[in-house]
Amino acid sequence: MIGLRTVTKAESDVAATDLLDKPSGLWRTAWKRLLRRRGGVVGLCIIGFIFLVAILAPLIAPYEPTRDFIGEGDRTRRDPPCVHLLGCDDEKPQHLMGLDGNARDQFSRIVYGARVSLWVGFTTVLVAFTIGSTLGAISGYWGGWADNVIMRVMDVVLGFPALLLAIGIVAALGPGLRNTLLAIAIVSIPAYARVMRASVLSIKELDYVAASRALGGSRFQILRTRVVPNALTPLVVIGTLGIATAILDAAAFGFLGLGAQPPTAEWGSMLADERNQIFSAPHLVFFPGLAIVITVLGFNLLGDGLRDALDPALNE
Amino acid sequence: MRTDRRLVRLLAVLWALALVAAACGGDDDEGTTAEEDADTTETSEAAETDSTEETVAEGGDFAGQSVTAPDCEYGGKISSIEATAEFEVTFTMCSPVPAFRQIAAFTPFGIQPEEHLEATGGAPLDNPIGTGPFVLTEWNRGEQIVYSANPDYWGEGAAYDTLVFRWATEGAARLLELQSGTVDQITNLSPDDFETVQGDSNLTFLPVANPNTLYLAMTAQLDAFGDSPGGDTVFADPLVREAIALGIDRQRIVDNFYPEGSEVASHFTPCSIPNGCEGEAWYDFDPDRAKELLAEAGFPDGFETQIFYRDVFRGYLPEPGVVAVEFQTQLKENLNIDAEVVVMESGEFIDESTNGRLDGLYLLGWGADYPHVTNFLDFHFSKSNPQFGEPHPEIYELLEQGSQIAEDAAAADIYAQANDAIRELIPMVPIAHGASASATLATVENGHFRPFGAPLFHRVNPGKETFVFMQNAEPISLYCTDETDGESLAACQQVVEPLLGYAIDSGAVEPRLATECTGNEDATVWTCALREGVTFHDGSSFDANDVVASWAAGIDAQNPLHIGNTGAFEYYSYLWDALINGES
Amino acid sequence: MLSFIIRRLLLAVPVVIGILIVTFFLARLIPGDPCRSIIGEKATAEACEAFERNKGLDRPLPVQLGIYMRDIVQGDFGDSIRFSRPVSQIMAERLPMTIELATTALLIAIVVGVGLGVASAMRHNSAVDIGSMTLANIGVSMPVFWLGLMLIWLFAATLGWLPPSGRLTAGVSSTPFYVAWGWDPGEEGTFRFLTFEFLSNHVIGNSIVVGEWEVLWDAIKHLILPAVALSTIPMAIIARITRSSLLDVLGREYVRTARAKGAANRRVVVRHGLRNALLPVVTIIGLQMGALLSGAVLTETIFGLAGVGTMLFEAITARDFPVIQGFVVIIALSYVVLNLIVDISYAYLDPRIRLQ
Secondary structure (H helix, E strand, O other), X not given: OHHHHOOOHHHHHHHHHHOOOOOOOHHHHHHHXXXXXXXXXXXXXXXXXXXXXXXOHHHHOOOOOOOEXXXXXXOXXXXXXXXXXXXXXXXXOOEOOOEOOOOEEHHXXXXXXXXXXXXXXXXXXXXXXXXXXXXXXXXXHHOHHHHHHHHHHHHHHHHOOHHHHHHXXXXXXXXXXXXXXXXXXXXXXXXXXXXXXXXXXXXXXXXXXXXXXXXXXXXXXXXXXXXXXXXXXXXXXXXXXXXXXXXXXXXHHHHHOOOOOOOOOOHHHHHHHOHHXXXXXXXXXXXXXXXXXXXXXXXXXXXXXXXXXXXHHHOO | OHHHHHHHXXXXXXXXXXXXXXXXXXXXXXXXXXXXXXXXXXXXXXXXXXXXXXXXOOOOOOEEEEEEOOOOOOOOOEEEEEEEEOOEEEEEEXXXXXXXXXXHOOHHHOEOOHHHHHHOOOOOOOOOOOOOOEEEEEEEOOOEEEEEEOOOOOOOOOOOOEEEEEEOOOHHXXXXXXXXXXXXXXXXXXXXXXXHHHHOOOEEEXXXXXXXXXXXXXXXXXXXXXXXXXXXXXXXXXXXXXXXHHHOOHHHHHHHHOOOOOEEOOOOOOOOOOOOOOOOOXXXXXXHHHHHHHHHOOOOOOOEXXXXXXXXXXXXXXXXXXXXHHHHHXXXXXXXXXXXXXXXXXXXXXXXXXXXXXXXXXXXXXXXXXXXXXXXXXXXXXXXOOOOOOXXXXXHHHHHHHOOOOOHHHHHHHHHHHHHHHHHHXXXXXXXXXXXXXXXXXXXXXXXXXXXXXXXXXXXXXOOOEEEEEEOOOOOOOOHHHOOOHHHHHHHHOOXXXXXXXXXXXXXXXXXXXXXXXXXXXXXXXXEEEOOOOEOOOOOEOXXXXXXHHHHHHHEOOOOOOOXXXXXXXXXXXXXXXXXXXXX | XXXXXXXXXXXXXXXXXXXXXXXXXXXXXXXXXXXXXXXXXXXXXXHHHHHHHHOOOOOXXXXXXXXXXXXXXXXXXXXXXXXXXXXXXHHHHHHHHHHHHHHHHHHHHHXXXXXXXXXXXXOOOOHHHHHHHHHHHHHHOOOHHHHHHHHHHHHHHHOOOXXXXXXXXXXXXXXXXXXXXXXXXXXXXXXXXXXXXXXXXXXXXXXXXXXXXXXXXXXXXXXXXXXXXXXXXXXXXXXXXXXXXXXXXXOOHHHHHHHHOOOOHHHHHHHHHHHHHXXXXXXXXXXXXXXHHHHHHHHHHHHOOOOHHHHHHHHHXXXXXXXXXXXXXXXXXXXXXXXXXXXXXXXXXXXXXXXX
């Protein structure tokens, strides 16, 4: 949410107008440019890696994420990691990242947690993107009364400190991953709406749009075929960065006890559940956090890369 | 321009709405009159009279005050509290109250000067005055509370000058502060830190024996006392309940999820409470028999249900989430019951569970308020508790008998029968009595944590001038007559004292402002002889009228000093069953 | 320009009213009631009836809303249900902590962020550049609470250099300036008293003004870790924006011209580059202030600081409606003001925006 909020109306206006003269091979050239940027490539690799982990989770994880080892062998809850390669006694059972509070294998839970985090990130952004850009497009294109109402509602949502509004929504709806997603999505909508509106505003007055209308195209058709595709580019950038923010926010919710419910393996809740054990079992706080950092980093790098690739004006 | 005019119109409409709303909201009496009419019943006709009277007792100039209930139908235990002499107070009960002394030793029944209560309008929320071993110096909101030793304390005062209360919500933070020596004692050690503290020679490990019980509840009839009762659930069948009782390996839960010192519950009430463990012990773990019973009940392949809990730390349940998942695992493995784990928000959870509206199993527990078996059994198995469905007369009739018997030993047989009835009917499954622990620096002499009440800090010796205590949270206010949270009670207790108090290492009751409280043969009249020559922190002298004034402010709903913080005076309402002159 | 400002201010009013109404209903939508949350799980029905009567919670909702709006217009935020104290008093006690935390974090973010950004831009594509941008990227990707916990583990538990939580060490307190100077703060509850209380609760400022250097050092030691944790994300963002903005400006023709004319590199950067490059940075800084208030909630929880964030979170848990409403409104007002300032400054800079 922090990343999204820094895009003001003004900034996005500037961004939108700079895009106007793109040829239709926009995406192809952008892709090539993205691959040339170090950061973007690293980001892509990280995300690709996380995706692979999520998809191949059953193969990578040595155990079920919900399987507990209470009373089995020489194990106690919250055991530190034991990696045979790194010198751990061969007789002790191997747990790459140790055992958590219910004596479950943390490594497996982290691997399966990738699925949850990716799902959280994409769903939140998808919902916010769809609702937000629709509202923004309507607002920008029709203007007048609709524009005012929609933008005032967006202002009210933006006026709240994001985390608090989301906490309020989740508190009212009840804890759980789905409600958390909804809350984060609701709070993110204004950013997409604003950007879409700004793009639409800048574009709709242009000659080629007027020309299309003169030639008989309906408002809606123009919106769909001319305006929206050009407005999409800043939205894609924001969307990618938004996934990063959504994963962070979901983790924050897990931390506050409002996110994923047991026994779901979600990185933020895993962190939250064990935060009082920071001194006695730091591995249970360190690894989930690290997983979050790496994933979010990947999306941030990709988002930055996309932004630079699509907007040469902001480049060096 | 067109947009601007529309905007102005819209704004005008909004302002008009706001003004109308504000104007309508101006009449403060609007909402309550209808309710007042609806609530009139027989007991409130005495409401207009001020029930605190002055009577001149024998022995001359002392004008003793009293507070009296209009009759004994109002639903509460107290009939009257009277200052029968300058240093004597008599409590008359409507029905036998064998646990009077144990209840009266509780911090909310602390005594403050009558004049001070009047001067603060019945709400000395941040400036209590008492007779205790410490005087309140300063409350730095959000940071700390500072006390100084009372030089004129009637008993043996503190060996040091300054007591400081601090707080931190994170257990890890508290331990770290203790280890770095910035605080001298902390509460609520996290179970994983027990070993750390025990192994550290600079720290002293203090096991806390507060009796508590965790139970797995089963709602047999939904919303039994509600407007639209939901009827029987799958748990209405006694075979299902017995199957679950036999199908949980309670020892495994205690061994793996509870700190050292915790025990499997042999009865609902911990054995340290007199009459708590009379009667047969609970069933042993027997998964095969459990499966048989479940099949007999018609569920050979188990069934689906939910297990509800709230994510709140308590002595009886230090790690709620983790334990809930463990129950889920055990139910599945032992009985093939699929229980979905549902975490609920605390307030909602309490509301739903206490009214018996949760369709499934739930995890809840009980921490003792006062050291008597009635505190455990009567709350949960009385005829007015819908928590587990319809209450069982086989249990509550016995409990009603037991609560009339003054002597513990004489009641043993009745409680044996009651415990056996509970074991037979299985309204819930008692799981564990959770141990908790606190810790002090090794340099602190006589560091302790009482099973009932907060530590008596004037009895410790830190070996320096200041003693710092760190608890879980900041007190809400320092007027404990109207507070319920442990953090407030601990802070008040240093300044304000009740008539009696709890011993340093057990639930035994000791004198404080009363040298002795004796009951008559059937525990309906309790007479307390007060300590003479005691002064409050403001210099005024303590006498029986202060006792009556302090109690009246809490128990009498029509008393002008019945103000407080919440205005509800929960512990008076709860422990004495009802307030005098309350609206019922 | 003036009409733009007035228009925006007028538009802000219904927004704040909207926020107030949404908060009012949202808070009451949370299941569970204040009575059980505050008095506890053993609350009797009689106790809850008395409680709700005393706190005015048994009235119909529109009446409660009306009373509240009427009071707010007169500047009365009501009394906390939990503490029976004025919300404004609680705010005066809590806000300074959050302000100190956010301001310190912002200062760190600006100093380090701009420094890194300038260094990276001037040594474009060097190790310094790549290194700091990588760090910045990682910084933006870290959950604040995780970073906080790791910092506590490293500096407080393992190294023992800094305290793990709290604002001051036990027993240490700063003498309020009005006490030290013999000024009369006035009656409790008056605006004058509130203002004095609010100002003196800024412990760092207060101890400087009064000259209590021990207290100052203690307060700074406690503030370092939370401020660093909170500053990480804004620092990273500021570093990136500074770098890209400065690079952008350095590539411009007038700078090249200045260089061609032979001016020393450093002078060129400072005179022509930095001044222009800093405009977008300043805007971002303004926006980060708002984000910091939001991030403060998590930081305060971990470090046990008694600020607005922890109080608001407790109030939500306890259903203390007046506190929730009051705090949210005040925070929202500051957001509105900040957004307004940012938009005004943008309109000032870019005439295209003004005409919309």
